[in-house]
Amino acid sequence: MKLPIFLDNHSTTPMDPRVLEAMLPYFVEKFGNAASRNHAFGWEAEEAVETARKQIAKLIHADSKEIVFTSGATESDNLALKGVIEMYHEKGNHIITSATEHRAVLDTAKALETKGKATVTYLSVDKHGMVNPEDVRKAITDKTVLISIMLANNEIGTINPVKEIGKIAKEKGILFHCDATQGVGKIPVNVQEMGIDLMSFTGHKMYGPKGVGALYVRKKAPRVRIASQMDGGGHERGMRSGTLVVPLIVGFGKACELCEQEMEAEGRKLAAMRDRLQTGIMKALEETYLNGHPTQRLPHNLNISFAYVEGESLLMGLKEIALSSGSACTSATLEPSYVLRALGVGSDLAHSSIRFGLGRFNTNEQVDYTIKRMIEIVTKLREMSPLYEMAKEGIDLKSVQWAAH
Numbered sequence: 530m531k532l533p534i535f536l537d538n539h540s541t542t543p544m545d546p547r548v549l550e551a552m553l554p555y556f557v558e559k560f561g562n563a564a565s566r567n568h569a570f571g572w573e574a575e576e577a578v579e580t581a582r583k584q585i586a587k588l589i590h591a592d593s594k595e596i597v598f599t600s601g602a603t604e605s606d607n608l609a610l611k612g613v614i615e616m617y618h619e620k621g622n623h624i625i626t627s628a629t630e631h632r633a634v635l636d637t638a639k640a641l642e643t644k645g646k647a648t649v650t651y652l653s654v655d656k657h658g659m660v661n662p663e664d665v666r667k668a669i670t671d672k673t674v675l676i677s678i679m680l681a682n683n684e685i686g687t688i689n690p691v692k693e694i695g696k697i698a699k700e701k702g703i704l705f706h707c708d709a710t711q712g713v714g715k716i717p718v719n720v721q722e723m724g725i726d727l728m729s730f731t732g733h734k735m736y737g738p739k740g741v742g743a744l745y746v747r748k749k750a751p752r753v754r755i756a757s758q759m760d761g762g763g764h765e766r767g768m769r770s771g772t773l774v775v776p777l778i779v780g781f782g783k784a785c786e787l788c789e790q791e792m793e794a795e796g797r798k799l800a801a802m803r804d805r806l807q808t809g810i811m812k813a814l815e816e817t818y819l820n821g822h823p824t825q826r827l828p829h830n831l832n833i834s835f836a837y838v839e840g841e842s843l844l845m846g847l848k849e850i851a852l853s854s855g856s857a858c859t860s861a862t863l864e865p866s867y868v869l870r871a872l873g874v875g876s877d878l879a880h881s882s883i884r885f886g887l888g889r890f891n892t893n894e895q896v897d898y899t900i901k902r903m904i905e906i907v908t909k910l911r912e913m914s915p916l917y918e919m920a921k922e923g924i925d926l927k928s929v930q931w932a933a934h
């Protein structure tokens with residue numbers, strides 16, 4: 530078995546070699562500009578882009594004319610929020626979103642708030658990280674123009690009741706944007722059934738290339754309009770100017786086609802692997818806690834807190850396995866994950882959390898190695914922890930009077 534092992538598939542995925550193969554001719558040989566309408570080089574590029582558009586649209590049950598290419602989900606989220614707020618400012622300026630959204634949504638909402646362009650309601654989530662559709666309904670005012678709720682969370686894998694939220698949005702005549710970056714290609718996504726009006730997703734989280742993504746923009750019932758955030762040649766029906774990145778778009782399309790064909794079997798395989806990982810770790814180690822929803826979660830996601838162990842120290846001792854912890858290193862402080870905090874997870878257990886993200890190219894052998902190493906390192910770190918020792922001796926840590934420094 531080759532080391533290091535990549536178990537961080539929520540941050541990015543390796544590109545599928547079949548995707549690379551589809552892309553290669555479009556770098557040198559077929560280099561045309563898809564917007565060149567008057568010669569064969571342009572037609573060839575345009576045809577490749579339109580094929581990709583169809584492959585992408587098929588995966589999410591959309592029409593290919595509803596796909597707007599972007600540089601990735603961050604741009605798609607920006608375009609959706611800013612584009613709707615700008616376009617519908619006469620109708621209202623209120624956005625409803627949730628506390629556990631990706632930073633690309635939260636920071637965009639914050640920026641609109643700071644500039645005085647929008648007011649934002651950040652819904653809290655339940656202990657499993659799920660948004661309650663009734664909370665969405667209650668937050669709606671006559672100024673609400675957009676609801677932005679993610680499909681599946683990138684840290685804890687919890688899948689939101691998007692269909693119910695879509696129903697409420699439709700009933701109230703409010704646009705519904707969904708950041709589906711972690712869900713597309715992993716679980717079935719149907720923009721019709723889910724009542725989604727705008728949807729962000731990206732190539733590099735589904736075995737495609739980095740630097741290309743899409744915003745789905747509904748074309749009828751209702752016809753959604755957004756103000757472009759990039760002015761120029763009027764590409765993408767005027768919603769996103771800029772020469773299309775043909776090779777990346779071809780790769781993104783191929784990645785969607787592969788997901789469409791293989792998602793069901795792959796989901797089952799990954800869920801079984803994830804369960805094996807979860808059971809292997811949690812059976813062997815006491816005081817381990819699952820973060821996120823026990824069943825309504827992405828098949829390839831696992832997030833566990835290991836009490837009395839610092840996630841960052843754990844990763845430091847586990848350099849041969851690529852994982853992610855619930856502590857984000859910022860310049861001055863080590864902040865625990867805002868997602869876990871929103872679930873009500875205490876700061877200690879948030880700092881003790883590890884996210885496992887399985888993917889297409891992981892094997893059971895890698896899973897078994899990970900289980901073995903996790904048990905070794907957690908046991909070792911706990912043996913070195915005075916807090917763990919005290920807890921084992923039956924001392925209630927909450928009753929301890931710590932000396933002030």
Ligand SMILES: *Cc1c(COP(=O)(O)O)cnc(C)c1O
Nearest residue numbers: 601602603631633683710711731
């Ligand atoms: C990764 C991710 C993004 C950002 O996607 P990029 O294509 O890297 O910009 C946005 N939202 C979610 C939920 C993500 O997981």
